[in-house]
Amino acid sequence: MRITSAQASIVVLAPATSANLGSGFDAAGLALDWWDTLKVTPGHGSPGDLAVHAKGEEAQSIPVGRDNLLVAAMLRFAKEAGRTLPALSLELELGFPRGRGFGSSAAAIALGLLAARKVLAVDLPDAGVFQLASEIEGHPDNVAPCLFGGATLCWSELGTPRYHPASVHPDLAAFALIAPEPMGTRAARQILPDTVAFAHAAWTAGRAALLPLALAGAFDLLLPATDDVLHQQRRLASWPEAANALGHLRAQGHAAFVSGAGPSLLVLCERRQLPRVRSAAEESCGAAGGWRLHEVGLAGGGGARIGPTTAN
Numbered sequence: 001m002r003i004t005s006a007q008a009s010i011v012v013l014a015p016a017t018s019a020n021l022g023s024g025f026d027a028a029g030l031a032l033d034w035w036d037t038l039k040v041t042p043g044h045g046s047p048g049d050l051a052v053h054a055k056g057e058e059a060q061s062i063p064v065g066r067d068n069l070l071v072a073a074m075l076r077f078a079k080e081a082g083r084t085l086p087a088l089s090l091e092l093e094l095g096f097p098r099g100r101g102f103g104s105s106a107a108a109i110a111l112g113l114l115a116a117r118k119v120l121a122v123d124l125p126d127a128g129v130f131q132l133a134s135e136i137e138g139h140p141d142n143v144a145p146c147l148f149g150g151a152t153l154c155w156s157e158l159g160t161p162r163y164h165p166a167s168v169h170p171d172l173a174a175f176a177l178i179a180p181e182p183m184g185t186r187a188a189r190q191i192l193p194d195t196v197a198f199a200h201a202a203w204t205a206g207r208a209a210l211l212p213l214a215l216a217g218a219f220d221l222l223l224p225a226t227d228d229v230l231h232q233q234r235r236l237a238s239w240p241e242a243a244n245a246l247g248h249l250r251a252q253g254h255a256a257f258v259s260g261a262g263p264s265l266l267v268l269c270e271r272r273q274l275p276r277v278r279s280a281a282e283e284s285c286g287a288a289g290g291w292r293l294h295e296v297g298l299a300g301g302g303g304a305r306i307g308p309t310t311a312n
Contacts, residue, residue: 010040010118011307014110015149015299016096017103018174018266019141022226022257023207027154028166029103029145030215032174033297034096036104037307038070038111040119043087050074050085056094069105073112073136080132081122088119099182101260106142109133110304118306134161142260149303151215168300169217175277177245177256177265180290183235191234200229214255219270222255226268232258239263241291245284252280 016034020026043051050071054062066072070092078085092111098104113129116122124132126147133143144152144163151166210218210225227250235258236243242263249256249267254277259266267277274295285291 010115012038012040012111012115012118012304013307014038014107014114014146014304015103016296017106017142017145018101018259019103019145020228020231020257020260021211021268022228022232022255023204024141024153024211025204025228025230026139026141027208028151028211029141029154030151030168030174031145031149031299031303032096032102032176033299034102035299036095036107036111037093038115039091039093040115041089041091043089045087047084047086048075048078049087050090051088052090052092054092054094056092058098059092059094061098062092062094069108069136070112073109073133074116076136077113077116077122077124077132078120081116081120081124083120083122085116085119090115097178097182097264100179101183101258101262101264101266102176103142103146103260106133106137106146107304109136109143110146114304114306130163131161145299145303147303150298150300153212166212167216168298169215169219170300171217171271172215172219172298173269173271173274174296174298175267175269175274175281176259176294176296177242177267177281177285178292178294179239179242179263180292181263183239183261183263191237192231193234196230204228204230214268222268223250223253226255226257228257232262235262241285245281245291248284249277249280254280 013035016032019029021028052064134140137143140154140161151168152163154163207227210221214221214225256267
């Protein structure tokens with residue numbers, strides 16, 4: 001049923017994510033208990049007019065026109081469905097930092113697709129939403145955990161993105177070191193080479209194979225499972241303070257890695273180790289200005305979803 005002025009508004013929620021997890025480049029991702037929220041209400045104007053109003057940290061940096069990724073995702077869904085969206089007001093509340101490696105683009109895409117599916121009442125299954133989200137994002141490692149929650153492993157089958165959930169132990173915890181400035185995913189990818197040494201690829205395959213075991217509770221494997229030689233050093237070449245913090249944390253035995261495209265870092269640990277991780281993070285960021293430390297939960301109970309509605 002389409003949304004009208006006589007109906008309830010729609011609320012959609014999407015979590016932050018951390019992709020790659022060190023060795024799982026473009027394959028592994030984890031949903032974080034850190035959410036963006038979208039409220040959709042009937043708007044004014046012609047069909048297809050989508051007015052964006054953002055609030056929260058760095059809301060002023062969010063575009064409000066059709067170059068907004070949320071809007072682009074909604075319009076893409078409508079085009080694929082052969083439908084036209086009504087005029088809508090989109091109130092976006094930002095719950096986590098932009099452009100710092102926590103999947104803000106995947107969250108925007110998920111919000112847009114789920115909102116459009118609900119507004120247009122199109123019976124597209126979740127698997128179809130995942131396919132479309134992966135096409136828009138360009139890779140599935142952020143959109144899979146954003147849409148489905150928990151940890152996910154992704155691959156491509158004949159050009160089609162696939163995913164499978166990975167078990168997450170209830171005692172697994174996460175700690176974020178949030179960079180003071182953003183770094184766009186596109187810029188981060190341009191730094192990476194087109195080819196890598198065979199020895200580095202083989203080394204990485206061995207480490208990535210440990211990830212599902214470590215996430216499921218083999219905590220002694222977290223450190224080797226999150227090690228990397230393919231992308232992190234290149235991405236942090238212009239962020240020496242992040243590179244130093246990463247080296248400092250891992251030298252002390254903490255499973256730190258670049259979160260997504262960076263430059264922020266994430267540390268995975270057994271929950272009882274969080275005080276030690278915080279102490280080590282404070283030491284590693286002591287000389288770096290503007291970095292923030294944040295204990296963040298894991299969104300294991302599900303990913304992006306339609307939330308409670310509010311009567312107009």
